[in-house]
Structure formats: structure tokens, C-alpha cells
Amino acid sequence: MFVHKIKSDGLAHLSYLVGDGAEACVIDPRRDCDVYIRHARERGAQITHIIETHRNEDLVSGAPILSQQTGAKVYHGPNADGEVVYATTTKEGDEFQLGNMCLRILETPGHTYDSISIAIYDQELEKGAVGVFTGDALFVGDVGRTDFYPEQSEKVAGLLYDSLQKLMQLGDQTIIYPAHGAGSVCGNDMANREFSTIGHERENNSRLKIKSREEFIKEKLDEHHYIPQYFSLMEHLNLVGGSEIDKVLIPKPFAPGRFKPDLADWLLDVRSVTSFGGAHVPGSISMPQDMISAFAGYFLSESDSIFLISDHSDQAEQASRQLARMGFDNIVGRLDGLVGLSTTGAKIKSLTFVDAECVRKRVNSSKDNWVLLDVRSKDEFEQGHIDGARHQYVGHIKSCLGELDAHKEYTVMCGSGARATIAASFLQANNFKNVDVFLGSMGAWKANK
Template identity: 55%
Template sequence: MFIEKVKSEGLAHLSYVVGGGVKAAVIDPRRDCEDYIRIARDNGATITHIIETHRNEDYVSGAPVLAGMTGARVLHGPHADADIPYAETAPEGTEVDLGGGLRLRVLETPGHTHDSLSIAVYDDQFGQEAVGVFTGDALFIGDVGRTDFYPDEKEAVAGQLFDSLRKILDLGDQAILYPAHGAGSVCGSGMADREFSTLGYERLNNPMLKITDRDGFIRAKVNEHHDYPPYFRHMEHLNSVGLDRRTPVGAPRVLTADAMGEAGKSAILLDVRPAAAWLGAHVPGSLAVAVGMVPAFAGWLLAPEDDIVLIAEDAAMAEAATLHLARIGYDRVAGFFPAGMTRYAATARPFEAAPVVDVAEVEALVADPPADWTLLDVRSDDEAASAGLVPGATQIYVGELPARLDELPRDRRYTVMCGSGARATVAASVLARAGYADVGVFLGSMQAWLKRGDETV
């Protein structure tokens, strides 16, 4: 028997390959599927089943792709919001025998979505109790799934999740927990920064499981706030119809400065270099989303129909960005420009830089704020509530900024801040692309503000 985890960085998505004898199942595959086939092969197994624990919102399911590559059966829960043409319905009690005593059993655990499943794992050669459970987005390590996808049914679905969690806990404290996401996922806000736990440990330590009163749990869930990136709707659609195109492989084609300039007339220029590189010198109109931030922020800033031209340091960076984009359904990458900005500037094309300020300068501005100056904090509402705001700051979450530009007068100058400066750079690029003429970044941001005057730093 083996269980191997496959982690998608940036999305904090966790998928699994589980096998007994010569057969294996994949739980919640991502779109680039080669790792699953390799893991099964290395363990002497063939993938015969693919199980989706729920309709995913934050990444493209790889189930249709993997089924096409392997011929495996795809199982999906009942009560889906739309027909799932590539999958069979697996109601409560459905079992999958993978040989060697390994047996999977389906539990219906709605709440996060109507079609949510959990998959109990049994080793019949050694006992009758579950040795583990794949919980999808119902139960995480340190948190539970969000229940805000059905605003007209918010109390009902929160109550469903409460009941589902009790069903999962009934498997016993010995069961190992295998969730579909780890810390950093948009599917939960309080996850522990580790990827191992048991139901017993969670029963004792998970704050949401400590709420044993059903009505109290419902109130807590209804009062939660979660970000809802615009691309979620696109993911819901793709994962209902099934996207069977394989993930683009390798770096996109290299573009000359001339070709990039021509493509940039209609395409989005996405600069995936580190934030400091964009601040120092960048192509006018480019959006700054460092490669590691693409999974978290591209879905806020790009539309599914956008053509994209990458600005990257090299082919490896462009390839990584292309893969991140493909995992959330953005395939229209026309090419990349390998940007050394000195090389770009040597073509006599214009470039821009963004001014940066330190904590001492921000302190002085806050103490005596100019009439035309705004300190813009682009942290989330939860972060702002937890750590507080710098006096006089205006707070708009970076992801919501494109839709809320009308709240920011264009005749003002802006200093943008976040937790450290990385998201502030993303926000500064959004403002600059929208035509705001005087935008700078507070490097260090809230971390620096909280440590100002601390001589031990």
C-alpha cells in the first residue's frame, strides 16, 4: 500500500496517488498529470480510478486529461450544480478495491459544495477501522472548508458542513487526514503550516471543530469573510464541462523587442520577474506579478480571453509562469521576452521605474500629510483588522483594485503598501497601467512600520 502526495506550489493544492497492488487511484488531480503516471508506474501500479472530492473553483481539474491518458474511470459526487459529462456519479457507500487489502469508501460530505465527497481508506488485512481519509475541502489541518459559495443558502450549507464534519470524525481518531489544500490556499484562512495530522489531533486542536454547538458553528461560518477571485467562475465552468486539453509544455516562444511591442498593443504584458526588478526598470504598461505570485494574483488581474506576453528573466522562469497560468485555465500565452532591461533600453524604447520609499519617509509623510497624497494599503480586510492600519491609510485589497479604481482620484499621488512590499508592487503596476502618473511603493511596508524604532532589528 502506498500514498504519495503531489503539491502544486502557489495554489497550495494537494493531490494524491494511492495504491494497493497493481491498481492505483488519483484523488483530485491537477491538469499537468505526468507526475501521477510516474508515481503509479514507480510503484508497479496502473491508474484505474480518478476521484474528485468536489467541484473545484481555484484550479483546473486534471481528471478529464488523466482519464484520456490512462483510460481510468472518473468518479464525482452526487448533487453537482451541473452535469459532469466526463465522470460517473459515486454516491455514499461506493467502494473501490485497489487490491492488497486496500479499499476506498465514499462518504457524502456536503457543505463546501453540494457535491463534496470524502474518501475513507481501509487496510482490510490489518483491521476494520479507517487508516486515513481524503477530505477534499471539507476538513483542513487547522481549519474547515469555506461555505460562502451559495449566498442564498448560507445557513443551510454551513449546517451541512457541521454534519459532514461529524461524519468524518466518526471514522475515528486514528485516521490520518489528507486534505486537498494546505496553508496559503484561498479555500481556507486558518490552516496550519504543516501537511500532516490525524482526526484525533484535529478534534482536540482545530478551532472550528471545537465549536460543538451546531447553531454556533453556523453563526461562525456565516460571519466569515473570504476573497472571491473573478476567475473562480471560469474554473467552475471549465470543471463542469471538463477541460481535456493537456497542459502546455515548456517555455513559450521567444519574442524580440519588436515582436513584444507589436503583441503588447493587444495583449497583456505580464512581468514575472522579482518585484525589485520591476521597480527598478520595466516596460510601460506591464503588470508586475512575480512568478511565485502568479497562482494567487493572475486570476484577479487577467480575463480568460486575454492574450498574454510574458516578460521573464529566462526560459525557465517563463516556463514556470506558463505552467502556473495553465493550472488556472489561462492558455493564451503568445510568447515571452527574455528581459535584461539594459538590452531592452538599448533598442531606444522607453522604460519606466517606480519610486520606492522607506519607513522614515512614510513616517514623515504620515506626520505631515501633503494635501494631494494617499497612503494606499492593499492588504486583505483580515490582515488590516488584525495588525491595524497606518494612520490615515486607505485600504483596498490588491485583488479588488482593478474593480475599484473609481474610488481613487487620478490627480493624487500614491504610496502603496502591503505586508512587505511584494503585493504593493503588484498594485502599483495596476495603477500605473491604468494611467495613474505618480505611484510609489513603501518597501518593507507593514513589517517595517511595526518595527520602526526597534534598535534590535
């Protein structure tokens, strides 16, 4: 009997290959799904079942693709927001036998109406679940967000409370296997570890300590989450089924002499923020490779063409893989570094970084034409900010661009300077002439009081 976790970095997505003997099941597969077939073969097992715990909002499901490759049947929970054309509906109490492993379906709505959890039973034991795949209902240290149905917010929060009580009844010995870890946008306070039990969560998870259903609903309604615009694309693709991912994800390299800024709708610079600050192509957007999953979906649309500026092919491949998992496949090429480009006489820009002392002087001078733009989340801003700072979440910079005066001077800040560089690069690309970044941002400000 085995449970093998497969993590997709960036999205902090957790999927699982589980089974016993010659039969295996995949829980919540990602789009690039060859990894499941490879691991199953290494164990001498065949993938016979695929189960989705819920409608994924943040990535393209690999379930229909894996089904085509293996012949395994896909199962999805009831009450989906539309017909999941590639799946068969599974309901409360359904069981799937894999050797001595039995997978039993629990309906656990709240995060979405179609959410299910999957309890693991070892038939050699008399009673008690061994583990449970909780999807986005229960995480390590947190529970799922319930803001996808704004007009029914109280109802779905109450449904999640009821679902969590059902999970608690599995017993303290039960190991939990969630669909996401820390860094996912599907929760606020996930622990920075990926192992726990029902008993541990019962004692330590702040949301599970709430005993009143009414209080739980109130707490959930008071939460604040952001919804990237690409979530609607994911919801559509995960009803009709996404296409197979390209086998080769290394974008075509362009020689510096062939590069032109108008090669694509977006020039995404996936190098570090300091590399971008030192030198970048005019009009390009800083989107560090390890931040693509969190923020690219606020800027890109499905049909947009993308050109990557990277340090090397491995970085470009990782960036392409993360974009593909989110449904952004139209990557037309890449440029490795800017040294070669600079020798062609092409235009190169820089982005100025300033320190805490400089920002403090600007704050004290009260310049009318200067704006300190804080692009952290609403929760972060409300927990503490620099007096006089204007808040504008980085993910909303594109949609709220018209609310900012391009003739003013901007210093952009966040927690460390990384999100600020993304926002500042977008402003700079949209003809904001006087923009710099507070490197170190809130961390530096607190350290230099």
C-alpha cells in the same frame, strides 16, 4: 499499499496517487497530469480509478484528461451544480477495491454540495479507517470555506458542521489527506504542514473545538473570503471538462528588437518586485512568479492574450504552468530581462520604493493630495492599520479603479510590499502618474515605531 502526495505549488493544491499492488487511483488530479502516469508506472501499477472530492474552484481539473490517457473511470460526488459530463456519480457507502486497500465514499457537503471524502481501509485490519481524503471539508488547522452559496449561507455552514462530525467518527487514528495546504484561498488558517490525524485536529483545530452547531454557523458566517473572477471559469470547465495542457510550456522568446508593448492584452512581469521597481516596460503589470496563483485570476480573463517578461526561460515556464492550471493558455511569447531591450532605445520606467521614515513624515504632514493605500485583506486591515490609510484590496484594484482619483499621489502598502507592487503597477499602467510603494510596509512600520 501506498499514498503518494503530489503538490502543485502556488495553488497549494494537493492530489494523491493511491493504491495497492497493480491497481491505483488518483484523487483530485491537476490539469498537467503526466506526473500521475509516471509515478504509477514506477510502482508497477495501472491507474484504474479517478475520484474528485468536489468541484474545484481554483484550478482546472485533470480528471477528464487523465481518463482519456489511461481509460480510468472518473467518479464525482452527488448534487453537483450542473452535470459533470465526464464523471459517474458516486454516493455514500460506495466502495472501490484496490488490492487490500478499500476506498469508501462519505458524503461531506458544506464547502460545496457535491463534496465527498474518501476513507481508506486496510482489509488486513479488523476495524478502523487508516486515513481519509477530506477534500476541502477538513484541512490541517482549518476547515473549508462556505461562502459559495450566499443565499444559502446558513444552510451550507450547517451542512459542513454535520460533515465534520461524520469525519470525527472515523477515529483519532485516522490520517487526514486534504486537497489543499497553507497558501490556498480555500481556507484562512491552514497550518504550515501537510500531515495530521483526526485526533490531532480534534484537539487543536479551532473550528473543531466549537461544540454547538449554531455557534459554528455563526463563526462561518462571520468569515470573510475573496472570490477571484476566474473562479466562474473554473466552475464551467470543471463541468464540461478542460482540454489537455500543452506539452511544451516555455513561451516563444522574442528578440529585444522584435518586442512591442502591444503584442498582447497583458504584459505580465513575473520577475521579483525589486527587479520590476528597478526597471520595467511601461504598461506592464508586476506579477511575481510565486504570486501568480494567488492574484493573476483577479485581472485576467479567459480570452486574454499574455506576454511574459521574465529573468530566464525556467521562470517563464513555471509562470506558464501556473497560468495553465488556472485556464489561461493564451501566452504569445516572452522577453528575458530588460538589458537587451534597453539597448534598442525602448522606453523603460521605474517604480519608486519608499521606507517607513518617509511614510511617517507624509502621515504627519497631512497632505490633502496624498493617499496611503492599504491593499491587504479586510481581515488584515481590521487587525491593525496606519491611521488615515484607505483600504482597497489588491484583488479589487481593477474593478474599483474608477473609485480612485488618478490626479492624487499614492503610496501603496501591504504586509511587506509585494502585493503593493502588484497594485501600484496596475495603477501606473492606467495613467496614475504619482505612485510609489512602501517597501517593507506594515512589517517595517511596526519595526520602526
